[in-house]
Amino acid sequence: MAKYVYMFYEGNANMRELLGGKGANLCEMTGLGLPVPRGFTVTTEACTRYYEDGEAIADDIAAEIAARLELLEKEIGKKFGNPAEPLLVSVRSGSRASMPGMMDTILNLGLNDEVVEGLSALTSNERFAYDSYRRFITMFSDVVMEIPKASFDKIFDAVKEENGAVYDTDLTAENLKEIVAKFKALYRERKSEDFPQDPRAQLMEAVKAVFRSWNNTRAIAYRRLNDIPGDWGTAVNVQEMVYGNMGNDSGTGVAFSRDPSTGENKLYGEFLMNAQGEDVVAGIRTPLPLDELKKINPTVHGEFSKYSKKLEEHYKDMQDMEFTIERGKLFMLQTRNGKRTAHAALKIAVDMVREGMLTENEAILKVDAKLLDSLLHPTFEPGALKAAVPVAKGLPASPGAATGKVYFEAKDAVEAHKQGEKFLILVRAETSPEDIEGMNVAQGILTSRGGMTSHAAVVARGMGTCCVAGCGEVSINEAEKFFIDKNGKKYFEGDYISLDGSTGNVYDGQIPTIDATLSGDFGTFMGWTDKVRRLRVRTNADTPHDAAVAVSYGAEGIGLCRTEHMFFEADRISAMREMIVSETEEQRRRALEKMLPMQRKDFEGIFEAMEGRPVTIRLLDPPLHEFLPQADADIEAISKELNISGEKLRMTIRDLHEINPMLGNRGCRLAIIFPEIPEVQTRAIIEAAVNVSRKGIKVLPEIMIPLVGDVKEYKFVRNTVKQTAEKVLKELGAELEYLIGTMVEIPRACLTADEIGKEAEFFSFGTNDLTQMAYGLSRDDAGKILDAYFDKKIYEYDPTSRIDVGGVGKLMEMAVKLGRGANKELHLGICGEHGGEPSSVIFCHNIGLDYVSCSPFRVPIARLAAAQAAIRDPGHHIEA
Numbered sequence: 001m002a003k004y005v006y007m008f009y010e011g012n013a014n015m016r017e018l019l020g021g022k023g024a025n026l027c028e029m030t031g032l033g034l035p036v037p038r039g040f041t042v043t044t045e046a047c048t049r050y051y052e053d054g055e056a057i058a059d060d061i062a063a064e065i066a067a068r069l070e071l072l073e074k075e076i077g078k079k080f081g082n083p084a085e086p087l088l089v090s091v092r093s094g095s096r097a098s099m100p101g102m103m104d105t106i107l108n109l110g111l112n113d114e115v116v117e118g119l120s121a122l123t124s125n126e127r128f129a130y131d132s133y134r135r136f137i138t139m140f141s142d143v144v145m146e147i148p149k150a151s152f153d154k155i156f157d158a159v160k161e162e163n164g165a166v167y168d169t170d171l172t173a174e175n176l177k178e179i180v181a182k183f184k185a186l187y188r189e190r191k192s193e194d195f196p197q198d199p200r201a202q203l204m205e206a207v208k209a210v211f212r213s214w215n216n217t218r219a220i221a222y223r224r225l226n227d228i229p230g231d232w233g234t235a236v237n238v239q240e241m242v243y244g245n246m247g248n249d250s251g252t253g254v255a256f257s258r259d260p261s262t263g264e265n266k267l268y269g270e271f272l273m274n275a276q277g278e279d280v281v282a283g284i285r286t287p288l289p290l291d292e293l294k295k296i297n298p299t300v301h302g303e304f305s306k307y308s309k310k311l312e313e314h315y316k317d318m319q320d321m322e323f324t325i326e327r328g329k330l331f332m333l334q335t336r337n338g339k340r341t342a343h344a345a346l347k348i349a350v351d352m353v354r355e356g357m358l359t360e361n362e363a364i365l366k367v368d369a370k371l372l373d374s375l376l377h378p379t380f381e382p383g384a385l386k387a388a389v390p391v392a393k394g395l396p397a398s399p400g401a402a403t404g405k406v407y408f409e410a411k412d413a414v415e416a417h418k419q420g421e422k423f424l425i426l427v428r429a430e431t432s433p434e435d436i437e438g439m440n441v442a443q444g445i446l447t448s449r450g451g452m453t454s455h456a457a458v459v460a461r462g463m464g465t466c467c468v469a470g471c472g473e474v475s476i477n478e479a480e481k482f483f484i485d486k487n488g489k490k491y492f493e494g495d496y497i498s499l500d501g502s503t504g505n506v507y508d509g510q511i512p513t514i515d516a517t518l519s520g521d522f523g524t525f526m527g528w529t530d531k532v533r534r535l536r537v538r539t540n541a542d543t544p545h546d547a548a549v550a551v552s553y554g555a556e557g558i559g560l561c562r563t564e565h566m567f568f569e570a571d572r573i574s575a576m577r578e579m580i581v582s583e584t585e586e587q588r589r590r591a592l593e594k595m596l597p598m599q600r601k602d603f604e605g606i607f608e609a610m611e612g613r614p615v616t617i618r619l620l621d622p623p624l625h626e627f628l629p630q631a632d633a634d635i636e637a638i639s640k641e642l643n644i645s646g647e648k649l650r651m652t653i654r655d656l657h658e659i660n661p662m663l664g665n666r667g668c669r670l671a672i673i674f675p676e677i678p679e680v681q682t683r684a685i686i687e688a689a690v691n692v693s694r695k696g697i698k699v700l701p702e703i704m705i706p707l708v709g710d711v712k713e714y715k716f717v718r719n720t721v722k723q724t725a726e727k728v729l730k731e732l733g734a735e736l737e738y739l740i741g742t743m744v745e746i747p748r749a750c751l752t753a754d755e756i757g758k759e760a761e762f763f764s765f766g767t768n769d770l771t772q773m774a775y776g777l778s779r780d781d782a783g784k785i786l787d788a789y790f791d792k793k794i795y796e797y798d799p800t801s802r803i804d805v806g807g808v809g810k811l812m813e814m815a816v817k818l819g820r821g822a823n824k825e826l827h828l829g830i831c832g833e834h835g836g837e838p839s840s841v842i843f844c845h846n847i848g849l850d851y852v853s854c855s856p857f858r859v860p861i862a863r864l865a866a867a868q869a870a871i872r873d874p875g876h877h878i879e880a
């Protein structure tokens, strides 16, 4: 029979799944002999049962709780509800993964009108007894009965004011009695019944409330942001109370075994005397720094330092601890691995290896890969950020912090930049290639439409520019150049806003930022990750500058160079447009001839920046509509250039219009319809490669054919590329090693990967399109749909940012097996946005890819995630 309740001495730290993090660690501390108030844990399985049983605690579980409570009473020698020797408990939630502040704790449970008198007599401390009771009534009413805490606080504050009390501690026993009477009256008024007096009923109601809180809005939102599955459930800890509110020899506090913001190896924390529970963090009185405890009670301070060391050594990680002092005696109430800034994480990892506490591989596993993002981007000043209230929230599309003046058109932003404006934020409904220059000069980008792989998101991540995308809470009027936030406030050109690309928050006004800096620890730590990982890490880069940035972050090659991105700049886009609207091969060749030297020069720059590392270049891919001229002036200019009438050109543009451009004339289809495009692009690549290798720099080009769904498409374009390449090499009298392969991004390519694999030299998974097509969900319009899906619990995460292992991942695995089965030499990588997301990188390791490729700023994340995957699972890869 399943066991649903464990005494603290029956469990240990390995039982996290069953007992939750808090419960498992309370058990572990008990086992280590630390002074932990006694208690028991109701398991996460009981929470799951609660939901299965229709939000009710079944009799067998209720009986088990009652039995364990009785045991606890015996062991402690106090009795629940007995005024002569009252046992009071706290009821604390705790899930497997730490979810700070997500679920509420109830303290001093077991009090009622009689017990409070008993407690008062027993301790000869009426003030303490009534202080505990008023706290209990507030917490129980708030958490269990949904009477907002604010209604109680109002009464509490009024009494304080009437009596000239500055601090809670200034209130007398009489004041507190009055407050309790008023609280009970409020309860009666709201609930039409008296405050519950039966401690056992109080306990069962509290346990149920903790189970319910697993599904409150805060908890659901937190889980989504932190990838915590909804079906885990929470445990409930029932623990004997110890009292920090018994007077000035008592108190409560929180502490970290090392400084969580700098990583310095020094006990860091805060405490308050004569206080309980959340007083320390609630900001009612200013807490004292932990060092002050040395003066107040050196013995307790010494003891706590000792426990802190002991726990750190035991868990081999920095600890975040909670403690209470009851009349000069120390009790440990919680420990867990502490959250820390990225800087602190690296310093602690490196220090602990130096101290001999961790091996390098253990240290690698301790650092959260996602954290590294914040190292490479500016962040807000923590104090200023705390004080700021978001006026809207969108998708955290590209990390970092930005503050600046709002501009609604790329050209206005560019103009302002020319005039010397340094802090700009580009605000658009969505961005398109024409906005590139504006995006380039902006510190931040805000869009109201589009998902995590929309144009704005992808381009911003590549540039390392902060971006909040798909922010439906703002409505943008591009024509009249203003936007409205969720509160109805209007912002015009030149008004300041601030964006947090790591959370998706939008703020009114300026919030000061701090520049990114890299410490020596970064280099040391990343060096360790390189020693153990099997996956190579490449980057997605379209310019020599991005390529060089990526190399400085450790990129070992380019996994995706998008040739069309080279044509976003104003002077180049016209040649591109000309090529697109050309009607004859001759016109098209003329336009392409203009593009050839530009492409060749770009490739030369990239090859040089990569210094011998492999470079995957994708042939022209995008839906053509992204490049069609729209402005009258552009149309005029192009019609002149092509020597046709403006009207004729407009007709051509209309003809080129597609209902469904994402599924239209793009990728290899373009190359098949207009073979002169891959011809010219191949020539540019090969000529550039030969030129650079003649300077003595090794070059390894890999030519990638996009959007292949049928091996015949691949063969057709491959032949054009191959023939051109050989022809060019012959002309130049040169020899060159190069590969031809394909981007795997259409489900049919995965299903027929054996056929394609026989012909291709490499596959690179284009998981942006693969996800879009596997789900049939547009990556540019997913935002609103995803919101609704999250709300309705249909999706728990966004498949455009994390690989959907169950579907898209299956397609990838199949392609790997079929492809390698047909061609042992087949080289495999991923170049979708997922290549820089830790859980997806781990998946790529597990299915045996050779490399991942991601935007430059995510390269360190991918290196770390790849190392973590290799350490956890050194042998794992799929045999063909």
Ligand code: ADP
Pocket (backbone or CB within 6 Å): 037, 089, 090, 091, 092, 093, 100, 101, 102, 103, 104, 105, 107, 239, 240, 241, 242, 243, 244, 252, 253, 276, 277, 278, 322, 323, 324, 333, 334
């Ligand atoms: P959270 O998960 O939000 O930190 P906790 O369950 O840790 O919530 O409870 C918050 C605080 O309540 C603790 O830090 C501690 O100060 C206080 N507390 C909890 N249980 C007890 C107890 N048995 N005795 C005294 N104080 C307690």
Ligand code: MG
Pocket (backbone or CB within 6 Å): 322, 334
């Ligand atoms: Mg806590």
Ligand code: MG
Pocket (backbone or CB within 6 Å): 621, 706, 745, 766, 768, 769
């Ligand atoms: Mg694609």
